[in-house]
Amino acid sequence: xxxxxxxxxxxxxxxxxxxxxxxxxxxxxxxxxxxxxxxxxxxxxxxxxxxxxxxxxxxxxxxxxxxxxxxxxxxxxxxxxxxxxxxxxxxxxxxxxxxxxxxxxxxxxxxxxxxxxxxxxxxxxxxxxxxxxxxxxxxxxxxxxxxxxxxxxxxxxxxxxxxxxxxxxxxxxxxxxxxxxxxxxxxxxxxxxxxxxxxxxxxxxxxxxxxxxxxxxxxxxxxxxxxxxxxxxxxxx
Numbered sequence: 001x002x003x004x005x006x007x008x009x010x011x012x013x014x015x016x017x018x019x020x021x022x023x024x025x026x027x028x029x030x031x032x033x034x035x036x037x038x039x040x041x042x043x044x045x046x047x048x049x050x051x052x053x054x055x056x057x058x059x060x061x062x063x064x065x066x067x068x069x070x071x072x073x074x075x076x077x078x079x080x081x082x083x084x085x086x087x088x089x090x091x092x093x094x095x096x097x098x099x100x101x102x103x104x105x106x107x108x109x110x111x112x113x114x115x116x117x118x119x120x121x122x123x124x125x126x127x128x129x130x131x132x133x134x135x136x137x138x139x140x141x142x143x144x145x146x147x148x149x150x151x152x153x154x155x156x157x158x159x160x161x162x163x164x165x166x167x168x169x170x171x172x173x174x175x176x177x178x179x180x181x182x183x184x185x186x187x188x189x190x191x192x193x194x195x196x197x198x199x200x201x202x203x204x205x206x207x208x209x210x211x212x213x214x215x216x217x218x219x220x221x222x223x224x225x226x227x228x229x230x231x232x233x234x235x236x237x
Contacts, residue, residue: 043166045173052177055156056185061113061220062149063185064213068120069142070189071210074197082142083186089146090153091175097154098163098171106155107228113152114220116145121214125207153178 040047056062069082096102119141122128128135157174196202 037161040161040170041165043169043173045169048170048173049177049180052174052179053181053184054177055153056178056181061110061117061152061217062182063189064117064216065113065120065145065149066182066186067189068117068124068210068213070186070193071124071206071213079186079190082139083182085139085143086146086149087179087182089143089148090150090178093147093150094153094157094175094178095150095171097151098157099168101158102151102154104151104155105228106152106159107224107231109148109152109155111221111224111228112148113145114217114222114224116148117217117220118214119145119217121210121217124210125214 037051066083066086069086070079073079073082097104123135123138123141126135157171161170
């Protein structure tokens with residue numbers, strides 16, 4: 001696909017998705033779960049494991065980034081390496097962000113998470129090689145963006161859970177749930193990719209699929225940047 005066509009598709013899909021799929025892009029904890037968490041006192045380990053897994057599996061931004069990571073990775077050892085780096089990164093900032101009460105803009109972090117999705121897909125279509133003649137170190141990038149994704153998870157949890165008794169136990173349980181959810185999502189993605197790679201259509205459509213992933217990442221970022229701008233001006237969406 002020519003780069004002009006790629007750019008046009010990215011812009012069009014980003015704008016359309018940011019307009020028509022606003023609730024999906026927001027990806028907040030549901031009101032029912034938030035209300036339930038507000039009444040939690042003490043450890044509630046099974047609940048927080050469930051919430052962590054649910055948030056990861058239903059988080060399209062996290063799932064798309066995982067898809068980007070493993071899209072062209074064929075060796076199990078490499079898959080394990082990259083997913084471990086990602087998990088290590090988001091575990092560090094999830095735990096630290098909540099324990100030390102880091103106050104960061106949830107919308108700003110979510111916008112960067114969207115850009116991380118676009119970054120990985122752009123790397124997958126050799127965009128950095130075309131522009132700069134080389135690609136950044138993938139292992140470093142996966143770990144750094146893992147830190148960003150973990151900070152996003154921390155802001156979501158901080159918004160609905162005030163802590164108190166049982167904070168450490170519940171936070172660790174939430175993190176375990178996130179990893180369980182990541183394993184579930186990864187297993188589904190790998191099964192899909194293994195099946196698709198056996199078809200000739202994979203070669204024909206792999207580039208286009210990554211263009212759509214990249215545009216979806218930009219749509220996430222656009223949605224959150226617009227929401228931040230509206231909030232700064234006191235305008236409702």
